[in-house]
Amino acid sequence: MHINWYPGHMKKTKELIQANLKLVDVVVELLDARIPISSRNPQIDELVGNKPRVVLLNKYDLCDQRIMKDWILYFKSKGIVAIPINSITGDGVKNLLKQVKIETKPLVDKMISQGRVPRAIRMMIVGIPNVGKSSLINNLVGKKSARTGNKPGVTKGKQWIRVRDDIELFDTPGILWPKIDDQITGLNLAFTGAINDDTLVIEDIGFFLVKRLMFTYPETMKKRYQLDMDFDDVEPIEVVDAIAAHKNYFDRSKDVDYNRVAKLIINDFRSGRLGHITLERPEEVEGRFNG
Template identity: 55%
Template structure:
């Protein structure tokens, strides 16, 4: 499989935009995908944000394993960062996010009042890799379509300030990936969840790797969803059996690999296979330097 290495020019500009505008904000909201909290963390964000108050938001928590999500919240708390789980599509957890924003800047705002400065809106910046749901969150918080949304990465371009209820002004930024994935497993997980454009990937190979992972870690879900009588040791055999059970066959009885690949990837991303988290704090050694 080709090395996943995707860093369009607009992402370099986004990094510069975040650095330039950081001084304007009181708090940074770092948005992660609850299914892949480490793989969806841009390591450059730590370097860029430095000492600003920060809140980690685990979005798409409705698609993730709830036990693993709780483990991640505890993990980030140990690192000294508050983390909350939300579902931007239903709005679950957004009230908690609003109160966390105010808590994070309370000391700074109290200081302003003591100095006799007028009360001003809290200024927050939202950052994250592509397709983790920034636009959906903003639209939920404003109650209108302030930000473009799409199920493909790279929809938001340029920066925009959005006024939220609760006297908060939010700076939206485009999704930012990092220049290369040193661990190819990180690239694979981002491909599974849709943070890398499908157009630049070998979709059949990505689906095969996803099937291998799910058959190993979530065999019961795979058996139930795809009517598999048993899980084979060979991932390609499992892919073939899924294709046969779903009618992904072309003339001559051959497997339509593109079609079965799209079925499995779409059903994983929409949560139809089950509530699945692809990484746990327990297996961090290989994916993060603490």
């Protein structure tokens, strides 16, 4: 299976983000805590340059908390502070704002030493589609946000939303396109919903998710779908069939309804009904990380 995505958009988006980044003091890079590397745009380092940056592991409520700790240590080893966050509940937002202040303290100190009254710190949120950018903006600014029709860099004066007395947010997040250069990355993005389902063959995605989870989270799978089988002895398709049997997902000619099984497993994973799951571990992706 081949997932190819976002041709052509990349250059234009990169230029737009680059132009907007000139205006900000600190970049908030939103990653999906379940796939911190697949959800990362490799160009981000080049784009952000030496600007202060905070990495957020969003949707941490859905991820495997033990692996999340490994990821925090991993980013720390790269000199990056990574903060777990839930953009919907706002859990972790305080830590984000605290870190923004820490990262931008040198800038504020510089303004003071030049005899200027420090202006508010300006931040911008960037991340791949569906990672939670809008949710985070809404959480940060609540009802204050009035963003409709604002073109970044055009409607000056409207593009900053005050988050706190000393922090402003660029009202339009930067959409980064993930780089899909291997099947694992493509699948990870499909599983988590970063790629529009309409462009995917959902039965295939469901099959590959079962295949992945039966090796990485076997007990979770067995428990959720009441599967009494040894995964070492069976093929993924047999697991899919067993889930179908458990749910009684057959069509009129008594064939397995693969579309329905696929949707079930994908929705169970995305909603967290399958439990806390992380699809990438730091030790697996060393070669894929270029930051």
